Amino acid sequence: MPREVRERQMLDAAVGAFARHGYQAASMDDIAEAAGVSKPLVYLYLKSKEELFTACVRREVGALIAAVREGTRERDIPADEQLWNGLRAFFAHTAARPDGVTVLYRARTQGEPFAREVAAMRVEVVSIVTLLLGQAAKDAGCDGELAEREVSGLAHALVGAAESLAEWSNARTDDAPSAKETAATLMNFCWAGLENLMKGHRWMPAPRVH
Structure with missing residues (x-):
C-alpha cells in the first residue's frame, strides 16, 4: 500500500481517537488497531504521539x-x-x-x-x-x-x-x-x-x- 494511503488511514484513525478521548487519554494501541497497522509502524511514520496529534x-x-x-x-x-x-x-x-x-x-x-x-x-x-x-x-x-x-x-x-x-x-x-x-x-x-x-x-x- 502506498505510504500516503497508509498515512491517511493512520490520521483518520487518530482524529477519531483524539476526538473521542482527548490527547492524553487516546491510546496509540487503539489508533494502530483502528488504522489496521502495527503500533511500531505508526511510530515509524509519525515518530511520536505529539507528532501524530500535530499532523x-x-x-x-x-x-x-x-x-x-x-x-x-x-x-x-x-x-x-x-x-x-x-x-x-x-x-x-x-x-x-x-x-x-x-x-x-x-x-x-x-x-x-x-x-x-x-x-x-x-x-x-x-x-x-x-x-x-x-x-x-x-x-x-x-x-x-x-x-x-x-x-x-x-x-x-x-x-x-x-x-x-x-x-x-x-x-x-x-x-x-x-x-x-x-x-x-x-x-x-x-x-x-x-x-x-x-x-x-x-x-x-x-x-x-x-
Whole structure:
C-alpha cells in the first residue's frame, strides 16, 4: 500500500481517537488497531504521539481553510453573498468532519505547540472575513479609521461565533440544523446589525435618569 494511503488511514484513525478521548487519554494501541497497522509502524511514520496529534491538527486546519477559500472564491458578487457562501462552506465542512472540529477545539485547550497551529488558522480565516466586511463597508461609504476598527472587531466576533455555532450544531443529537440553516442563523444575526451600522444607525445605551 502506498505510504500516503497508509498515512491517511493512520490520521483518520487518530482524529477519531483524539476526538473521542482527548490527547492524553487516546491510546496509540487503539489508533494502530483502528488504522489496521502495527503500533511500531505508526511510530515509524509519525515518530511520536505529539507528532501524530500535530499532523492531525495541521490536516484539519488545512482542510477547513481550503473549504472557506473555495466558498469565497467568487469575487464579482456582492459582499453579503460572498459572506453567505463562505459561511455555508464553513458549516458544510464542519458538519461533514465533526471529529476534525473536536480535534481543533481540543488543540486550542491543549497548550503549545498545538494551540499555535489553531491560532494561525484563525488569523487566516479572520483575514478572509475582514476583507469581505471591509468591502461591504466601503461599498456603503463607511470609510475611515472608525470603520476599519469596527470591521476588524466584527470579523473576529463573527469567526468566534461561527466556531461556537459549529460546536453547538455538531453536539446536537436530535433535530440538528443543516449547514445551510446554521449559516442562515449566523447571517441573520450579523448582517442585520451590519446593515444598520453601514447606514450609520449605531446602537447607543439609553441615557440614565438620575
